Amino acid sequence: MARKAVRVSQALVAEQLGVSRPTVSAIERKDRELRVGELVRVAALFRMSPEVMMSGGLGSRVQNAAMQASFRADGGKTLDDQEKWELFNLAPSSNFPTVTTNDSAPAKSSVPTVCEKVRSILKLEAPPLDIFGALYRTGYRLEFTALSNISGALMQAEGCSACTIVVNSDQPDDRLRWTAVHEFAHRVYRHLGQDSEHVDLYGPARLPEDQEADLVAAEILMPALNVLAAISKIEATALSSTAMYRLADEFHVSYTAMVVRCGSLGVLSPGQVQDLRSAKPSQIEGLLKLKESRRAAFDANTSMPQLAQRLANEGRLPPSWFEDFTTEGPHHIRRLQSEAAREYILGTKIVDRKTSVTELFEEVAKWVAREYPWSAA
Secondary structure, eight states: OHHHHTTOOHHHHHHHHTSOHHHHHHHHTTSSOOOHHHHHHHHHHHTSOHHHHHTTTTGGGOOOOOOOEEEEESSSOOOOHHHHHHHHHHOOOTTSOOOOSOOOOOTTOOHHHHHHHHHHHHTOOSSSOOHHHHHHHTTOEEEEEOOSSEEEEEEEOTTSSOEEEEEESSSOHHHHHHHHHHHHHHHHHTOOOBOTTOOOOSSTTSOHHHHHHHHHHHHHHSOHHHHHHHHTTSOGGGOOHHHHHHHHHHHTOOHHHHHHHHHHTTSSOHHHHHHHHTSOHHHHHHHHOOGGGOOBOOOHHHHHHHHHHHHHHTTSSOTTGGGOOSTTHHHHHHHHHHHHHHHHHHHSOTTTBOSOHHHHHHHHHHHHHHHSOOOOO
């Protein structure tokens, strides 16, 4: 919970401890004891003193209250304690600025109608679409955070129009974009929320509301006319995994999403879809190196000092936030991460972004740990 509270990976913790990632996994499973020296070394990263961590102080703050939310998940699992803690902390309230635009579609609207509504609200034009930037610019609260069993959630406050769109930062950005559109589609459809203990199955057993949201996400991110126009430039015999990866990169969606989309549009046969889905996108990227050509990487050393000072001046961070190693410590990191992500996304074109949200969060956490280490004194 401490690691996920500051949104970092086991690999980063392993780097800080000087051990292997499987060793960190073993520690989290309680198959190996965490040594005192290791606990001291991660205190700066997790922003909690060893005493606070050993007392289980973070776990004691888990809230089990039910929340109205619509979830998208990779399996039929219930929410774990960390996810409940995350959703409780990110729940919208009447204090959060509300969006004044009419963002609901007429009852029982068709997929094309909802797609048109989404495009109008978010002011979307031609792909590749910067969904994150569009949500920020139109006033919606978009939160990236580490989750386990779900890909995202739409959380709506009772008695007001405020909402929070939560997406799982432990995924590539192309998958995060899909989830963000999916959750926003729930908002436009006016789908009813579900109890926080329930997670939808991913597959044929999923609720019709989730199937509708997926159809909207597919058409928004990969408009049929645009995909077919791009496909027309490729020889039918050249529809290989490499061609599909290039096409996915052009639209800034995942390889799997593009393959399935081409199948649904009749460009690929079911057999071709099955064969192409067996390819490993990471290996294709290793050969093509398309993402390496993106120019604008996030630089924590350049941006974080000024950002941290501004948040402190605005009262969004306590003046001595860097000295706080209580259970409030992770919240300061999360605030810095969220604002850094927002600034990077709004200040960098989608085609130029070299740093993913996951990588950005880790860069922020490392910068804070490096600049403001924990001291027993």
